[in-house]
Amino acid sequence: MPSDAITFGVTAFATLFSIVDPFAAAPIFLAMTPNDSDAARRRQARVAAGVCGGLLLVFALAGNRIFQFFGISASAFQVAGGILLLVIALDMLRGQASGTRRSPEEEREGTEKPDVSVTPLGIPLLAGPGAISTVTLLAGRATTMGHVYALAAAIALTSVLTWVLLANAGFLLKLLGQIGLKIVTRVMGLLLAGIGAQFILAGAKAFWTAA
Numbered sequence: 001m002p003s004d005a006i007t008f009g010v011t012a013f014a015t016l017f018s019i020v021d022p023f024a025a026a027p028i029f030l031a032m033t034p035n036d037s038d039a040a041r042r043r044q045a046r047v048a049a050g051v052c053g054g055l056l057l058v059f060a061l062a063g064n065r066i067f068q069f070f071g072i073s074a075s076a077f078q079v080a081g082g083i084l085l086l087v088i089a090l091d092m093l094r095g096q097a098s099g100t101r102r103s104p105e106e107e108r109e110g111t112e113k114p115d116v117s118v119t120p121l122g123i124p125l126l127a128g129p130g131a132i133s134t135v136t137l138l139a140g141r142a143t144t145m146g147h148v149y150a151l152a153a154a155i156a157l158t159s160v161l162t163w164v165l166l167a168n169a170g171f172l173l174k175l176l177g178q179i180g181l182k183i184v185t186r187v188m189g190l191l192l193a194g195i196g197a198q199f200i201l202a203g204a205k206a207f208w209t210a211a
Helices: 003-020 022-032 038-069 074-093 104-112 117-126 129-140 145-167 169-210
Strands: none
Touching (some): 022 145, 038 145, 129 145, 145 169
16 A cells, blocks of 8 residues: 555544544443443444444545535535534543533433443444544545545544444443543544644635635
8 A cells, every 4th residue: 555545544543533532432331331231331332333433434435425415615624624623622622521422411311221332322422423524524635545445444443443442441441540531532632633723724725725
């Protein structure tokens, strides 16, 4: 694979993993499944990661066509997506739960459901508006087949790591503790803020160049 495709894939993985953020999802997952066995949690983690990866892959392949259908330009969507990433990143840096990922109603519903794998865990906690916007933006910047393969690999790797981390959420919480998880989330938020700003600048530059 060419070096530019590898660079694109690394950037795509870092962006997607930061926005999906299974570290922040782990304690929420445990809170929604207080009476479930370890086996049940592992099964739900596997399904949720699969739902997340599948949905992101669909938007990676068809997202641009959807926005073209509604007449949304790539530069406009880059700016809008970048702003959304900045909002989520600021919430992560402040250690707050982003309203774009879940609502209190969805969290309460999760504690009452026997199976939270598809909703609210897979959607929207993992594959929420931020993740969908991000993968669509990345797909728009994939100019070669190497980039497309790299993006697909980034989605797959994000899904696998999300499954592993959520399947071991109890151990992860014991290992890092609440403070450790918040530190990891803040570091990811800082990375995401930079990526969001880059999307905004790239979209603005493309708009002014085309104008």
